[in-house]
Ligand SMILES: CC(C)(COP(=O)(O)OP(=O)(O)OC[C@H]1O[C@@H](n2cnc3c(N)ncnc32)[C@H](O)[C@@H]1OP(=O)(O)O)[C@@H](O)C(=O)NCCC(=O)NCCSC(=O)C[C@H](O)C(=O)O
């Protein structure tokens with residue numbers, strides 16, 4: 001069965017944005033190899049093009065394409081029109097500047113295809129656990145540019161953004177969601193920068209990244225894939241723990257290190273990701 005945009009949003013590692021007023025780029029975005037494409041109606045679309053962009057999305061989804069759509073924030077004049085145009089189309093909604101669990105719940109109820117909560121304000125970070133727990137929220141994502149602007153820090157400064165990133169990782173895990181999506185890297189032509197950013201996000205507990213250019217996909221995929229050493233370690237753990245030990249619990253020693261249930265679970269997750 002073809003996965004829906006909701007299925008893709010739950011598990012995507014690579015998510016590629018394309019502006020809603022560039023319909024000639026939608027096909028390129030769909031063919032670029034991202035797990036999920038998000039058509040943007042928010043900051044990448046000029047004010048005068050907002051209504052036309054909604055029409056482009058409607059047409060694209062009506063021709064059977066799976067995608068998500070980023071809609072404008074709840075406190076903007078575009079929000080109600082975006083919700084009316086997109087809800088019920090079968091596209092997952094990404095809500096920009098998600099910060100109120102009540103608003104997220106309203107959007108989730110109307111959407112019918114799940115919501116990605118894009119958290120990019122201080123209030124959103126503080127409410128992240130409640131937002132992640134809203135039924136219909138399928139994923140959290142961080143908008144590092146808006147958040148850094150509000151906090152008065154550099155969005156590329158990992159240290160300055162660490163507490164906010166950590167809050168989203170914890171909120172996602174507590175709600176049983178897959179790890180959140182990290183924010184965009186502005187450099188379109190710098191694979192080393194993308195690798196470094198995506199590798200950092202992965203180590204922080206993120207399970208994917210928002211991308212803005214097809215060139216960013218390959219280094220992102222590589223950075224999120226488990227390394228050969230990790231895969232080999234995971235196989236050694238699974239091989240060493242017998243079926244009986246797996247069901248009855250208990251402890252083994254591999255490579256001189258204690259292995260118990262959480263270690264086994266981590267090894268299993270690494271092998272799942274490797275697939
Ligand atoms: C960033 C861009 C404006 C760069 O565009 P451009 O200079 O035209 O790129 P290239 O000349 O390198 O394009 C080469 C070819 O690749 C295609 N292309 C480029 N980008 C895309 C794309 N996103 N999807 C599909 N195809 C794409 C071009 O068509 C060229 O093809 P060809 O002609 O056949 O050679 C541009 O990449 C872009 O607009 N990116 C998306 C920007 C966007 O949507 N931003 C919103 C998200 S940002 C965000 O979330 C921040 C967050 O809110 C926060 O606060 O942190």
Ligand SMILES: [Mg+2]
Pocket residue numbers: 043120143145146
């Ligand atoms: Mg933003």
